[in-house]
Amino acid sequence: MDKILDSILPWIPSNSRVLDLACGDGSLLENLQRIHQVNGYGLEIDEKSILECIKKGINVIEQDLDTGLNNFSDNCFDSVIMSQALQEMRHPHFLLGEMLRVGRECIITFPNFGHWSARCQLLFLGKMPVTRQLAYQWYETPNIHFFTYRDFKILCEAQKIRILHYDCVAEGYPDVYLKKIFPNLFTQTAIFHLSL
Amino acid sequence: MEVVHLTDPLKLACGYSLAEHVLCVETYGQLNRSKSNAVLICHALTGSHHAAGWHVGDKKPGWWDDVIGPGKSIDTDQFFVVSPSNIGTCHGSTGPLSINPKTNSTWGPNFPKLHISDWTASQRMLMDHYKIKCWAAVVGGSLGGMQAMHWSVTYPDRLLSAVVIASAMKLSAQNIAFNEIARRAIKEDTDFHGGRYQEKNKKPLRGLALARMIGHVTYLSDLSMAEKFGREVLSGDFCNEKLESVKFKIESYLNYQGDKFANGFDANSYILLTKMLDYFDLAREYDNQPSSAFRVATCKFLVLTFSSDWRFPPERSREITKALITAGCDVTHAEITSSLGHDAFLLPNSRYQQIFSTFMRRVASTLER
The missing domain is CATH 1.10.1740.110 (Rna Polymerase Sigma Factor; Chain: A)
Known part of the structure; x- marks a missing residue:
């Protein structure tokens, strides 16, 4: 989380309006409020996470993202963030469009299914990968869409979405050295900063 | 129960002025030294000052006894709770059953027409009676939620939080x-x-x-x-x-x-x-833009709604939250699954109580002691 926060902090102006989709326990918004004094709102459906947000004093709205964001008007946020949840959405491409309608910019982070360890597990063991980023067995995973760094770039091109910045989180050898050269193979968590 | 005589004139929205009026009030808990822990309870259509506890001979406790009390969502060990019967009701506060000083007979059907702004104005006078400068929270369900919203836009510097439960910014044609x-x-x-x-x-x-x-x-x-x-x-x-x-x-x-x-x-x-309920429309004076109404509000909001409520369905609460977000207000919004309809806000429900308690504890933690 800290690495993701470090990456996205420079992309979020102080005092801006931020919507965090699937905000979890509100940690990211809490940090953004503390550091950048943002006017932030989180959307969440998990009951425990909602309570955690209320404890922290984070603005949290109970809302199912699969129904879209039609209760928000166009461009009513400076940034819309979705961290580690796009792979759980029923219609990721639809939601991506919604995020860019509601916000001027959006930030997406997701686990890269193209990481070499995932590829190796499928190739050599013939099993669905279980990694630190994809930490579920196939039958219990909330992740219903698996995609790679490259897949996501292709989707952005197809939907005419501009990639303002890209960053990747990778820990351990050789990933930290090779992530810049072969991002699709060595990125563990991909971070995209987008606008239309 | 305390009968509070408010001797300043109360100018009503209809133009009539009540030279003085009385409010029956119950209070629970203790007001702290800095008078920062007061919570105003706004009752719904047929509610009264008797919100919590038992009176002698009661078959049932006060109408919100599940919510107000020691260790409950509105914790009377933390808060000083003020629960008035508002004007126009029939439980002892000035209303149609009171004597009209000009005619020396009961007001009956001639009691002046009321707006929700008259209730909040009277509650504002009650606040001075207790020498409270700022409510820690103004809380209510249904019509009570409307009063809480009205407080937030009319007296924005007089409350730190507003709890709006099973409510709406205006009635629908069906209502x-x-x-x-x-x-x-x-x-x-x-x-x-x-x-x-x-x-x-x-x-x-x-x-x-x-x-x-x-x-x-x-x-x-x-x-x-x-x-x-x-x-x-x-x-x-x-x-x-x-x-x-x-x-x-x-x-x-x-x-x-x-x-x-x-x-x-x-x-x-x-x-x-x-x-009075029919007339209410929070955004009427704001060009019918609810978000314009809320733009002056500075308090934190908690908006709660119940899945099976068809009197004020979840969609009405979503409209409130949408307006609050557009206005940049701090808001938490939750939709409680319940089969109990509109009455759910009066009845025990573990998730409802958890959210309500957590929010109120957060309010308590920010207060000046």
Whole structure:
């Protein structure tokens, strides 16, 4: 989380309006409020996470993202963030469009299914990968869409979405050295900063 | 119970001015030294100052006893809770049953028309009576939620948080329709006498009972009625209807509720208050833009709604939250799954209590001691 926060902090102006989709326990918004004094709102459906947000004093709205964001008007946020949840959405491409309608910019982070360890597990063991980023067995995973760094770039091109910045989180050898050269193979968590 | 005499004139929205008025108030808990821990309870249509605890001879505790008390969502070990009966009601505060000083007889049907702004203005005077500068929270369900919203935009620097439960920024046509059916039921009662029933020593009990029965159905849900009553038969036999027609349990329940209410409530009050509810429209003075209304609000909001509420359905609360977000206000919004309809806000529900308590604890933690 800290690495993701470090990456996205420079992309979020102080005092801006931020919507965090699937905000979890509100940690990211809490940090953004503390550091950048943002006017932030989180959307969440998990009951425990909602309570955690209320404890922290984070603005949290109970809302199912699969129904879209039609209760928000166009461009009513400076940034819309979705961290580690796009792979759980029923219609990721639809939601991506919604995020860019509601916000001027959006930030997406997701686990890269193209990481070499995932590829190796499928190739050599013939099993669905279980990694630190994809930490579920196939039958219990909330992740219903698996995609790679490259897949996501292709989707952005197809939907005419501009990639303002890209960053990747990778820990351990050789990933930290090779992530810049072969991002699709060595990125563990991909971070995209987008606008239309 | 305390009877508070407010001796400053209260100018009503209709233009009439009440030279003085009284409010019956119950308080729970202790006001702290810096007077920062006061919570205002705003009652709904037929509520009263008796929100919590038991009175001698009570068969039931106060109407929100599940919420207000030591260790409950509104924790009286933390907060000083102020619960008035508002003007126009019939439980001792100034209303249609009071004496009009100009005529020396009861106001009856001539009590001035009320708006929700008159209630909040009177509550604002009550605040001075207790020397409270700022409410820690203004809290209410249904019509009570409307008062909380009105507080937030009318006296923005006088409250730190607003809890708006099972409420709406204005009534729908269907809501108004149900209210009009209720009013007509009362007026058609031959004992109503144009509202002057007191002078004739009568009470329009049948009309008022009918009004309540209609209202009561809208406070429940199809599911909760099915769960509680189903098609259970109280008396009679489907095979032998010559002797006695079949009577369902729900019929007897509704009749009982209607009669009980009619004996404890005033018909002129019921007409007055349902009209007040119909008139309310938070955004009317703000170009019909709810977000413009909330732009002056500075308090933190908690908006709660219940899945089976069809009187003020979840969509109404979503509209409130949308307006609050557009206005940049701090808001937490949760939708509680419940089969109990509109009445759910009065009844125990573990998730409802958890969220409410957590929010109120957060409010308490930010207060000056």
